[in-house]
Amino acid sequence: MTDIQKTTQKPRVLISDKMDPNAARIFEERGCDVDVITGESPEELVARIGDYHGLAIRSSTTVTPEILDAATNLKVIGRAGIGVDNVDIPYASGKGVVVMNTPFGNSITTAEHAIALIMALARQIPQANTRTQAGEWPKSAFMGVEVTGKTLGLIGAGNIGSIVASRALGLKMKVIAFDPFLTKDRAVEVGIEKVTLDDLLARADFITLHTPLTDETRNILSREALAKTKPGVRIVNCARGGLIDEAALKDALESGHVAGAALDVFAQEPAKDNPLFGAPNFICTPHLGASTNEAQVNVALQVAEQMADYLVNGGVTNALNMPSLSAEEAPKLKPYMALAESLGSLVGQLAHGNLPKISIEMEGGAAELNAKPITAAVLAGVMRRYSETVNMVNAPYLAKERGIEVREIRNSREGTYHTLLRVTVETEQGNRSVAGTLFGSGAPRLVEIFGVGIEAELDGHMLYIVNDDAPGFIGRIGTLMGENGINIGTFNLGRREAGGEAVLLLSVDDAITPEVVDKACGLEGVRMVKALSF
Numbered sequence: 001m002t003d004i005q006k007t008t009q010k011p012r013v014l015i016s017d018k019m020d021p022n023a024a025r026i027f028e029e030r031g032c033d034v035d036v037i038t039g040e041s042p043e044e045l046v047a048r049i050g051d052y053h054g055l056a057i058r059s060s061t062t063v064t065p066e067i068l069d070a071a072t073n074l075k076v077i078g079r080a081g082i083g084v085d086n087v088d089i090p091y092a093s094g095k096g097v098v099v100m101n102t103p104f105g106n107s108i109t110t111a112e113h114a115i116a117l118i119m120a121l122a123r124q125i126p127q128a129n130t131r132t133q134a135g136e137w138p139k140s141a142f143m144g145v146e147v148t149g150k151t152l153g154l155i156g157a158g159n160i161g162s163i164v165a166s167r168a169l170g171l172k173m174k175v176i177a178f179d180p181f182l183t184k185d186r187a188v189e190v191g192i193e194k195v196t197l198d199d200l201l202a203r204a205d206f207i208t209l210h211t212p213l214t215d216e217t218r219n220i221l222s223r224e225a226l227a228k229t230k231p232g233v234r235i236v237n238c239a240r241g242g243l244i245d246e247a248a249l250k251d252a253l254e255s256g257h258v259a260g261a262a263l264d265v266f267a268q269e270p271a272k273d274n275p276l277f278g279a280p281n282f283i284c285t286p287h288l289g290a291s292t293n294e295a296q297v298n299v300a301l302q303v304a305e306q307m308a309d310y311l312v313n314g315g316v317t318n319a320l321n322m323p324s325l326s327a328e329e330a331p332k333l334k335p336y337m338a339l340a341e342s343l344g345s346l347v348g349q350l351a352h353g354n355l356p357k358i359s360i361e362m363e364g365g366a367a368e369l370n371a372k373p374i375t376a377a378v379l380a381g382v383m384r385r386y387s388e389t390v391n392m393v394n395a396p397y398l399a400k401e402r403g404i405e406v407r408e409i410r411n412s413r414e415g416t417y418h419t420l421l422r423v424t425v426e427t428e429q430g431n432r433s434v435a436g437t438l439f440g441s442g443a444p445r446l447v448e449i450f451g452v453g454i455e456a457e458l459d460g461h462m463l464y465i466v467n468d469d470a471p472g473f474i475g476r477i478g479t480l481m482g483e484n485g486i487n488i489g490t491f492n493l494g495r496r497e498a499g500g501e502a503v504l505l506l507s508v509d510d511a512i513t514p515e516v517v518d519k520a521c522g523l524e525g526v527r528m529v530k531a532l533s534f
């Protein structure tokens with residue numbers, strides 16, 4: 001039960017972005033008071049938000065820590081759409097605010113926009129339209145290309161990428177995809193060839209991007225990557241601004257190396273003065289990917305139903321920062337799910353390449369519980385690095401769709417610990433396993449990492465080091481952290497055997513930079529280093 005359910009006050013919802021009127025109708029029908037107030041400045045929203053329990057948005061409202069600090073009654077933010085990069089989710093979680101999205105409601109529409117832009121580029125339709133209506137009749141100025149038989153390179157083959165692939169195959173294109181998370185089986189199912197990024201850049205006649213914006217995908221089409229593309233390539237981005245180096249794209253259009261580019265999204269939005277404006281064969285739309293009647297009705301209905309369900313009944317669907325739970329199960333399962341998600345996230349951050357098999361062992365007390373939320377939490381942890389929209393609700397579905405085999409193993413006999421979760425992933429290098437338990441207070445603890453016993457909390461920013469077990473190492477790493485102004489919170493050690501392989505897990509106050517990771521790699525006796533975040 002939410003706090004609101006216990007009171008007689010109706011939940012109040014603010015819709016702060018332009019949204020299909022069905023959203024307001026559903027809120028009212030489900031017992032919420034709703035205000036639609038769009039186009040306000042951040043300061044106006046800060047002044048207003050304290051009155052509301054729910055905030056329904058699209059991409060125009062940016063939910064900052066300032067807004068969340070002022071949102072003293074806020075319980076839920078609902079994004080009528082997919083991307084949640086305009087919401088500070090960690091900060092919202094810290095404030096206990098659930099963030100929900102509608103992960104599939106506008107996928108078809110956005111995929112269709114990508115196909116429309118591919119066709120518009122191939123035949124220079126916007127340019128021809130402008131000059132024809134200006135009275136020029138420029139028939140000899142435009143010579144297009146066919147898409148039939150051409151190679152389409154997808155960067156990101158999740159929901160939208162897969163729909164683009166199916167449409168492109170219908171247009172008789174050959175489709176290749178770079179997506180580290182795409183399994184070979186899923187690629188065969190979709191009818192596409194899984195390739196490396198370099199292979200895609202070298203072979204694609206058209207490139208279209210469909211990844212979230214993450215540290216790994218930011219500038220994925222960098223100046224260097226653009227230089228590796230096939231001369232005459234045409235590029236479409238309906239995913240997120242920031243995936244392409246816009247200045248480098250402009251140069252490539254001006255040199256003619258890139259024959260055309262179509263962007264729906266920009267590094268800075270609203271894009272009113274972008275360097276690409278006016279570049280040769282450049283066309284764009286103002287973030288219209290999701291703008292069809294059908295998609296807007298879908299996402300408006302879905303977000304209002306999800307938010308009202310939470311505000312009125314306490315039901316949780318498509319939350320990005322909270323497990324999906326009934327009110328009765330919640331108190332017992334919550335600490336297990338926190339442990340499960342941390343273990344999944346740890347193994348997901350440490351294991352390389354595809355993870356075709358994941359097994360989750362529940363031992364002792366854990367074996368008596370409903371395994372579904374625990375498994376879902378593990379999967380959400382493992383897959384969060386690949387997609388911003390993964391949550392406990394959609395993680396099992398996404399794992400299935402991508403052909404990942406998930407096994408649950410229960411063993412009610414207690415081992416060393418009264419309760420234990422172990423997560424094992426199959427990688428190209430062999431099986432990798434991590435395990436954790438709950439201490440008496442319900443506090444999650446890591447107790448084993450890749451066969452080495454250790455005891456650590458998984459929280460915030462951490463550094464994982466595998467090193468030779470030899471005197472002097474702890475001093476060297478302590479000095480390195482000190483020299484770089486990094487404050488160590490906890491220091492956790494484990495080793496396979498005396499003088500053999502040792503493991504060190506440090507928790508630190510701030511994110512560790514790649515430079516510090518490089519320096520740690522250079523220390524005597526170090527075998528591997530990885531910065532982690534939870």
Ligand SMILES: NC(=O)c1ccc[n+]([C@@H]2O[C@H](COP(=O)([O-])OP(=O)(O)OC[C@H]3O[C@@H](n4cnc5c(N)ncnc54)[C@H](O)[C@@H]3O)[C@@H](O)[C@H]2O)c1
Pocket residue numbers: 082083084103106107110155156157158159160161178179180181182210211212213214216217238239240264265287288289290291385386387388389390
């Ligand atoms: N223009 C618009 O109006 C509009 C509308 C809807 C969605 N979007 C955006 O489209 C994007 C894709 O949405 P989706 O629903 O298909 O998401 P999704 O999570 O289903 O798919 C994303 C895919 O990207 C892959 N990926 C992650 N990191 C990668 C990397 N480093 N290299 C290559 N691939 C990587 C993932 O494995 C996943 O398959 C999101 O950024 C979303 O915000 C834009």
Ligand SMILES: O=C(O)[C@H](O)COP(=O)(O)O
Pocket residue numbers: 058059060080081082083084106287288289290291
């Ligand atoms: O991530 C999304 O769903 C799209 O970017 C749509 O954004 P919009 O709702 O602002 O059109």
